[in-house]
Amino acid sequence: MSQPSLHVESLTVSHGAVTALRDVTFTARSGEITALIGTNGAGKSSLLRAIIGLASSKGDIFFQGDNINHLATEDRIRAGLALVPEGRRVFPGMTVEENLLVGGIRGRAERRLSIDEVYALFPPLADRPSDRAWQLSGGQQQMLAIGRALMARPRIFLLDEPSLGLSPRIARDVAESLKALTEKGAAVVIAEQNSGFVQPIADRTLTLSNGQMALPD
Amino acid sequence: MPFPLGAAYALVALGFVLVLNATTAVNFAHGESVVAGGFTAVALTFFLPPDLRIPGLILLPGVVVVTAVLGLAIGALAYLPIRNRPPVSVFVTTIAVGMIVANGLNATFGAAPRTAPPLIGVGTIDLIGVSISRQSLVIIATACVLIGGLAIVLQRTQLGRQFRACSQDPEMARAIGIRLTRITLLSFALGTAFAGAAGLLLAHQFFISPADGAPLILKAYIAVVIGGWGSLRGAALGALLIAVFEVGVAAISSQPLAEGLLYVIVLVVLFLRPQGLLGEPQQVRA
Numbered sequence: 397m398s399q400p401s402l403h404v405e406s407l408t409v410s411h412g413a414v415t416a417l418r419d420v421t422f423t424a425r426s427g428e429i430t431a432l433i434g435t436n437g438a439g440k441s442s443l444l445r446a447i448i449g450l451a452s453s454k455g456d457i458f459f460q461g462d463n464i465n466h467l468a469t470e471d472r473i474r475a476g477l478a479l480v481p482e483g484r485r486v487f488p489g490m491t492v493e494e495n496l497l498v499g500g501i502r503g504r505a506e507r508r509l510s511i512d513e514v515y516a517l518f519p520p521l522a523d524r525p526s527d528r529a530w531q532l533s534g535g536q537q538q539m540l541a542i543g544r545a546l547m548a549r550p551r552i553f554l555l556d557e558p559s560l561g562l563s564p565r566i567a568r569d570v571a572e573s574l575k576a577l578t579e580k581g582a583a584v585v586i587a588e589q590n591s592g593f594v595q596p597i598a599d600r601t602l603t604l605s606n607g608q609m610a611l612p613d
Numbered sequence: 614m615p616f617p618l619g620a621a622y623a624l625v626a627l628g629f630v631l632v633l634n635a636t637t638a639v640n641f642a643h644g645e646s647v648v649a650g651g652f653t654a655v656a657l658t659f660f661l662p663p664d665l666r667i668p669g670l671i672l673l674p675g676v677v678v679v680t681a682v683l684g685l686a687i688g689a690l691a692y693l694p695i696r697n698r699p700p701v702s703v704f705v706t707t708i709a710v711g712m713i714v715a716n717g718l719n720a721t722f723g724a725a726p727r728t729a730p731p732l733i734g735v736g737t738i739d740l741i742g743v744s745i746s747r748q749s750l751v752i753i754a755t756a757c758v759l760i761g762g763l764a765i766v767l768q769r770t771q772l773g774r775q776f777r778a779c780s781q782d783p784e785m786a787r788a789i790g791i792r793l794t795r796i797t798l799l800s801f802a803l804g805t806a807f808a809g810a811a812g813l814l815l816a817h818q819f820f821i822s823p824a825d826g827a828p829l830i831l832k833a834y835i836a837v838v839i840g841g842w843g844s845l846r847g848a849a850l851g852a853l854l855i856a857v858f859e860v861g862v863a864a865i866s867s868q869p870l871a872e873g874l875l876y877v878i879v880l881v882v883l884f885l886r887p888q889g890l891l892g893e894p895q896q897v898r899a
Binding site for chain 2: 448450469470473474478479481485487488489490494497498499500501504507544545547548
């Protein structure tokens with residue numbers, strides 16, 4: 397069995413008086429895709445946002461054995477986590493190349509190397525480096541969002557609804573690219589409503605319902 | 614000649630937009646930052662040997678450093694502690710900082726207009742048959758160098774890309790590892806340094822007094838509205854248009870009429886093109 401990369405222990409997330417996530421525990425391993433399935437409002441986005449540090453939470457988050465509760469979002473990214481959020485959220489007024497470069501958190505040479513790898517993984521982006529992100533199709537924007545996260549050379553990917561709005565063919569391409577990432581040793585966590593997208597590629601599937609894990613890890 | 618005034622206004626407006634884009638809040642202390650730059654030049658003059666006739670332009674690095682530190686203080690004290698509150702809170706705190714700066718300058722230097730040393734000698738030079746004052750040329754050239762430098766930083770460097778990412782989606786910028794607080798403080802420092810540089814450029818030819826902050830922030834605000842809210846190129850264009858309009862109308866009528874008509878123009882632009890001359894409606898696809 398591969399090494400645990402991310403372990404979440406008894407995580408609770410509240411938005412004011414509303415509890416979005418209650419006492420959730422799960423583990424994601426290197427070289428595996430972990431699917432979190434749940435309907436709209438099940439708490440998937442809250443879970444990913446809490447792991448990355450964008451939502452405050454109670455409980456413990458361990459990354460490669462270290463507790464990262466105390467780390468700010470920026471430091472969690474530097475430690476090796478990356479989030480591809482729901483709705484892609486590329487920087488619309490910046491070009492494809494600028495969106496990728498700004499995702500690189502290391503030196504210039506490594507940014508150049510990373511961008512070549514992203515272009516190799518997503519050839520449609522290599523054809524349009526100077527186009528503004530808002531001019532891309534939904535599928536290309538999703539590739540750009542994943543590529544931007546890749547630029548930080550993360551060891552764990554958190555993806556929120558990556559298939560949303562994609563045609564079946566583009567969704568299949570994205571799924572294959574995620575599988576390719578795990579073959580390089582990354583751990584991938586995908587939060588999805590669309591079980592048809594994740595089940596063919598997931599190594600493990602967990603279900604979130606009303607903010608709780610229906611099938612404990 | 615409207616271009617020196619336009620060049621200085623452009624620096625003020627660009628500094629204003631830098632902070633606006635980083636925070637989505639209006640820094641109402643920006644006008645007083647221009648005044649602080651002018652008075653920093655006046656204060657630094659005391660350290661220059663009076664008989665050496667050193668050009669005032671040599672004061673620029675000192676003015677930029679002092680006003681950048683002022684910008685850091687405004688960001689750290691008047692913005693960061695309340696950044697999660699409604700924008701009106703930032704209006705109030707920056708207005709308060711502006712009042713503190715204006716009254717501090719008044720108490721230190723007095724209310725009378727002051728002048729900094731000439732930027733680079735006095736007199737005129739002949740350029741393609743046209744006589745132009747050295748001061749005007751230096752003001753325009755200095756503003757062009759600073760604006761060009763800013764454009765290179767924003768377009769060609771990782772720091773510039775981080776500035777732009779934070780202005781477009783601050784939360785997402787954090788989620789890709791950008792240190793938002795650092796970029797916010799740098800925006801205040803850079804924006805206020807631009808205001809300070811404008812203060813130095815204005816201080817010899819146009820004089821400067823502690824009460825000048827309010828009209829200057831209004832000019833910056835109008836330049837940004839005319840040019841396009843949040844657009845750096847629009848801010849520079851808007852500033853130039855304001856100066857051309859002010860100087861042109863004042864030359865054939867009076868300064869008060871020019872000022873009054875300027876606000877009529879603002880209303881017309883807002884009515885006909887609410888997004889400003891270079892502003893674009895939100896571009897969204899898929």
